[in-house]
Amino acid sequence: MEALNVVLSSPLQQLKDEHVLLRKDMNLFYEITEEIEFESGPTVIQEFANLYEQISAFNVKLKAHSKKEDEGLFPMMARHLGENDKTIEVMEFEHEKAEKHLMDFLTEAEQAGPAIDEDDAQAITVYAVQAYATLIQHFAKEETVLFPLAEKILSIGEKEELERLFLE
8 A cells, every 4th residue: 555655744744643642542541441351349440440530531632633633634625525425424423433432431430430330330441442443443544544645635725724723
C-alpha cells in the first residue's frame, strides 16, 4: 500500500500524532480491563475504580480530538467526496459508536457507585473493551485511508484553515 508513504501536512500529522497519545492511554486502560477480567475479589473493585478514573480522563481527550475531525476535517472532506461516498459517514458512525461505549461505561459505573460488586464491575468493563476495539480499528482506518486521502483531495487553503481551527 503506497498510502503509508504519504507525507502528511501539519494538521493531518497533528491528528495522527494525537492517535499515538490516545493509543497509549487506551493500552493502559485495556490492561486494566484484563486485570478486572482475570482477577477476583477486592482487586476487581480496586481496579474498576482505577479504570473509571482512566476512562474519565481519556474520554475528555478523545472528545477534544474527535471534535477536530467532526467539525473540521470531516465536513471539508465530505464536500470533496460527494454525497454517494460513504467514507465520512462510516467515520462519524465509528466516532458515535466509541463514544456510546464510553458513555455506557461511565453512566453504569456511576449508577453502580462505590458499593459495586465484582460481577457488575466485570459486566460494565465490557463497554471499555468494546470502546477499545472500536477505536483501535477506527484509528488504523483513519491513518491508512482517511488521512492520506485528505492529503490528496484537500487544497493548501483548506489545510491552512484546518490548522487554524486546531489552534482554537
